[in-house]
Amino acid sequence: MSTNKIEFTNTKAYEFIKIFMYQVDISIKEGKQFENKTQIDILNLINQRIEDTPLDSSSHRFANNACLSIFEFLKSFENIYLVNSFGNASRMDYGTGHELNYFCNLFVLYKKGYCKINEVFYTLKIYFRVVRNFISKYNIEPAGSQGIWGIDDYQILPYLFGSSELFNSNRNILELDTSYCYVECLKSTKNKNSLVLSSFKNKRWFDINRNSLNMYDNQVFKKNVITQHFIYSEYLPNTKK
Structure with a gap:
């Protein structure tokens, strides 16, 4: 892992991961998505550890200290992207940077031939659920919440790829159930007063998808x-484009 300083948007890493994002977006729009059993098994294993790890009974102003055992457990996978996909152990918080780490994990698996493009979305949906369980159980803090000006206190990708899933739909958000990624995340978000989400309510899925892609580029990359x-x-080098 290199530590040389360079503007991220000038790196090949930015170019590669952004192209990958568009590839996944197109895959969701154009074809059936499939399960990657190996990655789902890993996520289920992590979720089971979350379920089996009781809360620390001492009082906590912020996150429950029991989450630290989950961070420790993640190290056993010896995957730097996966280890950093559930938040920061020191601050006990989680945000879009950690979400990006998991997406990078899937990119590397794709490049190595362990995950196909049409398996990424299904895997991400399970990851989103496991992370929400982790956040909810241990009261994990949001890393850099934007309040009403942000789309969500923790994640953007469920909305982005959720809009990809609904890209060809004419149905209104109120007509959809939680079997759709976008709606599932919307129902569970803590940021109920998001002006961004409110502005999406009367837009076409085409527009929501386009806006979400631009938003991710501006607010994360x-x-x-x-x-x-x-x-x-x-696979994600900090060399110049």
Whole structure:
């Protein structure tokens, strides 16, 4: 892993992960999505550990200290992207940078031939659920919440790829159930007063999808407060484009 400083948007890592995002987006729009059993099994194993790890009974102003055992458990997978996909152990918080780490994990698996493009979305949906369970159980803090000006205190990808799933639909959000990724995340979000989500209610899925892709680029890829912690690697190098 390299630590040389370079503007993230000038790196090959940015180019590669952004292209991958568009590839996944197109795959969801155009074809059936499938399960990657190996990755789902790993996520189920993590979720089971969350379920089996009781809360620390001492009083806590913020996150429950029992979450630290989950962070420790993640180290056993010896995967730097996966280890950093559930938040920061020191601050006991979670945000879009950690969500990005898991997406990078899937990119690397894709490049190695362990995950197909049409398996990414299904895997992400399980990851979103496991993370929500983790956040809810241990009261994990949001990393850099934007309040009503943000789409969600914790994640953006469920909305982005959720809009990809509904891209060809003419149905209104009120007509949809939680079998759809977008609605499932919307029902569980703590940011009930998001002006962004409110503005999406009367838009076409085409527009929501386009806006979500632009939003991710601006609020994650182009935010130094997030990308300064980006994990560069062999498949996501910090060399210039």
